[in-house]
Amino acid sequence: MNTPILRKILLSRPSWPEASTVRAALRTETVGGALLLGAALLALLWANSPWSDGYATLRDVKVGVDWGHLKLSLGHWAADGLLAIFFFVAGLELKRELLVGDLRDPAKAAVPVVAAVCGVVVPALVFLGAVKLAGGDASAMHGWAIPTATDIAFALAVLAVLGSFLPDALRSFLLTLAVVDDVIAITIIALFYTRDLQVAPLLWALLxxxxxxxxxxxxxxxxALLLPLAALTWALVHASGVHATVAGVALGLVVPVKPRESVPALSKHSPDTDVAHRLEHRLRPLSAGVAVPVFAFFAAGVTVVGGGFGEAMRDPVAIGIIVALVLGKLLGVAGGTWLLARFTRAELDDDLTWLDIIGLAALTGIGFTVSLLVGExxxxxxxxxxxxVKAAVLVASVLAAALAAAILRVRNAHYRRIHAREHDDSDNDGVPDAYQIVPSP
Known part of the structure; x- marks a missing residue:
């Protein structure tokens, strides 16, 4: 009797709870992506208008206190303070995925993690090579990490517009990849872009x-209890010289994501309450609808009229960013996924093709929020x-979105034709039949 060979499947259909979580995140991030785009366009128009001095004056207004270098301009408050909320949500997402999501299975976790790592390493190498070929000096090489991050809000917003019928596995893959990507980026910021490290405030932040x-x-x-502690942690990390957004990730990672059988009497919540889900539900709209758009408004106001754009495009750094985001990200994400399949002898899920992966990989070249932060x-x-850097990131993000659109619109038309079958709920139990396992007779 021959033993059947078990197929190793890449990017199989996520579980129904995972798909539901991704769809909820997608709805919020789609709105956030639209607000982000609107804020960036408003900043560009204002910065290139006859009233551009007013934009610069607003961005550079300083507020705060002198303790711990907390008297910052509004632009710095947006980058250092509001983005900490964004990274707090990213930390919650990553922990949830690894402990209770589909990524608790190492086989499923390997795909987005490998793709994210390759999507960081390859663009960094492409950037360095492009800058060197363009005649960049040693100081230009300092921007190697700019094209390594994917903007979650922008990418998911574009995916929602272009791929409303794409399989849930692709959406889950993009969301998880982008979260891992952002955590790698914040680690890079902590390790390579920290100047004048003060150890004492960093140790005090642990309390x-x-x-x-x-x-x-x-x-x-x-x-009333959590906000002062979070603010104090943020302030001490900021005072240490480490970029304060690192505090957001750290705070997100210490939040429990698993339900407990017993909860102390001081808590008003039921034992099965998911604290991470509750905090994410509260803060994701604030992150996507306020924090990221406000940061984009203060970060995207670059002058492109009067020769400024042409000068920017001649800078080796700008050339490296565009090439690395548009081509480096595509090669890194798609190539990393292909190599994983090649060396593990795994196959794509029957519902997907490699063209889907290429289109999604192109979409990861939209590197806005974190790329602008690293550039600063x-x-x-x-x-x-x-x-x-700002001009190059804007151009690269538009090109990456256009390339992804050219591919994903074709694939979306294909999946539209099979959408009804995939989401039929014949037993009316609220869960599509495709997500239910039919027992063998």
Missing amino acids: PLAAFAALTQRRMTYA LAFGSGSDRDDH
């Missing part, structure tokens, strides 16, 4: 972080080269 973790472990999510850290906010 409010531990208190925050203790309260959330007890399922206590009172804003690499070359200094408001510098000429920082303006060149």
Whole structure:
């Protein structure tokens, strides 16, 4: 009797809870992506209008206190403060995926993680090579990490417009890849873009972080308790010289994601309450609808009229960013997925083709929020080269979105024809039949 060979499947259909979570995130991020785009366009128009001085004045207004270098311009508050909310949500997502999501299965986790790592390494190498060929100096190489991150809000918004009928496996793959991508990016920021590290404030930050973790472990999510601890953790990390958005990821990672059988009496919540889900539900709209768009407004105001755009496009850094985001990301994500399939002898799920992966890989070249942040850290906010970075990131993101659109629109038309079969719910139990396992007779 011959033993059947088990097929190793890449990007198989996610579980129904996972698909539901991804769809909920997609709805929020789609709105957030539209707001982000609107904020960026408004900043571009204002910065290139006769009233451009007003934009610069608003961006550079300083507010805050002198303690811990907390008297910052509005632009810096957006980059250092509001983006911490964005990374807090990213930390929650990553922990949920790894502990209770589909990625708790190492076989499923390997695909987006390998794709994300390759989607960071390859663009960085492409950037360095392109800058060298374009005649860039040693200082230009400092921007190697700019094209390594994917903008979750933009990418998911474009996917929602272009691929409303694409399989859930692709959506889950993109969301998870982007989260891992962002966590890698914030790690790079902490390790390579930290100047004048002060160890004492960093160690003090562990105290409010531990208190925050203790309260959330007890399922206590009172804003009056958690917000001061989170703010103090953020302020101490900022004072240490480490970029303060690292505090957001750290706070997200200490929040429990698994239900507990017993909860201390001090908590008002039921034992099966998912604290991470509740905090994410509260903060994702704030992140996607306020934090990221406000950051985009203050970061995207680059002058492109009067010769500024042409000068930017001649900068080796700008050339490297465009090539790395548009081609490097595509090669890294698609190539990493293909190599994983090649060396594990795995096959794509029957519902997918490699053209789907290529289209999704092209979409990861939309590198807006974190790319602009790294550009500011690499070359200094408001510098000429920082303006060149902004222009290059905008151009690259548009090109990447256009390339992805050319591929995914074709694939979306194909999946539209099979959508009814995939989402039929004949037994009216609220779960599509395609997500249910039919027992063998």
